[in-house]
Amino acid sequence: MKEEKNKEGDIIVCRCMEVNKREIRAAIRLAASIGSLSIKDQVKKLTSSCMGLCQGRTCQQLIERMITEETGIKPSDQSPISIRPPTYPINLEALSMVRIWPSLEK
Amino acid sequence: MAKFREVTEVTVIGGGVVGLSTAYHLAKEGVDVILVERNELASGATGSNSAMCGESSAPEPAGRWHKIFENLGTELRYNIEYIESPVIFVYTPENIKEMKKIGIWEDFSSKMVIGEKIKEIEPRLAEDIIGVSQTSGHFVNPFKLCYGFAQATKRLGGKIHLHTNVKEIKVSNGVVRTVVTDKGEIKTDFVVNAAGAWSSLIGNMVGIDIPVVPLKGHILVTEPAQKTDPFHLQIINEFMYNIYPYNQRPEAVNSNDPRIRLGIAAYITYDPVTNNYILGGSHEFNGYDRQVNPDTVRHIAKHCIRIIPQLRKINIIRIFTGFRPYCYVDGESIFSKVEGIEGFIIATGTGGEGLILGPMGGKLISELIIRDKTSLPIDAYSFSRFKN
Numbered sequence: 001m002k003e004e005k006n007k008e009g010d011i012i013v014c015r016c017m018e019v020n021k022r023e024i025r026a027a028i029r030l031a032a033s034i035g036s037l038s039i040k041d042q043v044k045k046l047t048s049s050c051m052g053l054c055q056g057r058t059c060q061q062l063i064e065r066m067i068t069e070e071t072g073i074k075p076s077d078q079s080p081i082s083i084r085p086p087t088y089p090i091n092l093e094a095l096s097m098v099r100i101w102p103s104l105e106k
Numbered sequence: 107m108a109k110f111r112e113v114t115e116v117t118v119i120g121g122g123v124v125g126l127s128t129a130y131h132l133a134k135e136g137v138d139v140i141l142v143e144r145n146e147l148a149s150g151a152t153g154s155n156s157a158m159c160g161e162s163s164a165p166e167p168a169g170r171w172h173k174i175f176e177n178l179g180t181e182l183r184y185n186i187e188y189i190e191s192p193v194i195f196v197y198t199p200e201n202i203k204e205m206k207k208i209g210i211w212e213d214f215s216s217k218m219v220i221g222e223k224i225k226e227i228e229p230r231l232a233e234d235i236i237g238v239s240q241t242s243g244h245f246v247n248p249f250k251l252c253y254g255f256a257q258a259t260k261r262l263g264g265k266i267h268l269h270t271n272v273k274e275i276k277v278s279n280g281v282v283r284t285v286v287t288d289k290g291e292i293k294t295d296f297v298v299n300a301a302g303a304w305s306s307l308i309g310n311m312v313g314i315d316i317p318v319v320p321l322k323g324h325i326l327v328t329e330p331a332q333k334t335d336p337f338h339l340q341i342i343n344e345f346m347y348n349i350y351p352y353n354q355r356p357e358a359v360n361s362n363d364p365r366i367r368l369g370i371a372a373y374i375t376y377d378p379v380t381n382n383y384i385l386g387g388s389h390e391f392n393g394y395d396r397q398v399n400p401d402t403v404r405h406i407a408k409h410c411i412r413i414i415p416q417l418r419k420i421n422i423i424r425i426f427t428g429f430r431p432y433c434y435v436d437g438e439s440i441f442s443k444v445e446g447i448e449g450f451i452i453a454t455g456t457g458g459e460g461l462i463l464g465p466m467g468g469k470l471i472s473e474l475i476i477r478d479k480t481s482l483p484i485d486a487y488s489f490s491r492f493k494n
Binding site for chain 1: 146147148153249250253256257260266267268269326327328329330379380385398400403404407408410411417418419420421422423424425426
């Protein structure tokens, strides 16, 4: 069992932010122990998984499956992670000039 | 689901850093405590900030409240990622003009590094930066801090009810009796109002006006930066950032200057664990509207580039907003009992410094409840100062 746990430390779940399986599992257990109803979002906040360049497009399903393993909650019943703008990465200079949003300037 | 009926000594309202620290320190002293939170832990200002934890800019007595962080991780038996990160304040020509206008220039000019030496401290700064000053500071992971407190609170016998919304607080003969929530009732001797930007709504339930409003901020998070950059560990603050909350009054919304209207002042902090930069900031009075304001984002981006031009090519991957609990009378915190309502305690109004002041603030509130006196003075944060 211990050996298996160590192995989990070597398995990367979130590639963008380099979060391993052991860290994800610890975060799931911690959030569940406090009574969280949005464990996926709490795991995201605790580990920074789903917060890299791909914004969870790669690792989210893996994390959902682990939450099911730990809590029995099916992926379809898990509350979604909070989605933040921008949809795709945009550099700071472009953001400083962007005027495609309706301007509120007077 | 059957509604709960609980009996406790203290009910803490709010699962941010202030409420959690209060609950933890009470549980540690063997006090029966229940914390109720409407959403998840750290879902208000505690969960949406720059994670900066420098020396407080608040005047004494709170100036050294951050010292509690030094042993907190060990005490909570949890890694809260409290990592040293020096802070530099950056003075632009515009800042200095404003400092001279409000008469604080003299106090600062002597502490400032100018000329060639600026580049030794931070080579990435824009050419026209006039001076910088340095101070100590830390990064802390706000979520880990909260979960650390929550886990320890439960270990010590405290209870935490998430997704529990307070509907009513029953007071009779000037004493708090019961907290009524959508999930059940809690008979209690004390109520601690640590509801942050929402604390005035809790105040209304006992018939008092707490002069705290949400002061909205925007934060931009970048992709992970190059780990090889030797200067990435510095927290960079445009000096004006410190005094904005004090000169931002509701009338500023009509200013023609976007910096004044949106309360823009640059800070660039760095998450030493994930390598992302965290960029800000803004100060807007906008009610509880959480929406990202594109105009504010544009001006923050512009202003961060103005301070560090080479940031222009870095990608932004996340933008979010949050509400600081801001006391519009004097910008100071409220850590206080309330005259005439026995058992009702206010712990809010920390503005942009809740993360710094919260852990010690919660400890002092626990002392106030247990011993009716505190190990550090909190008179300056009394609710009675609003009488007039």
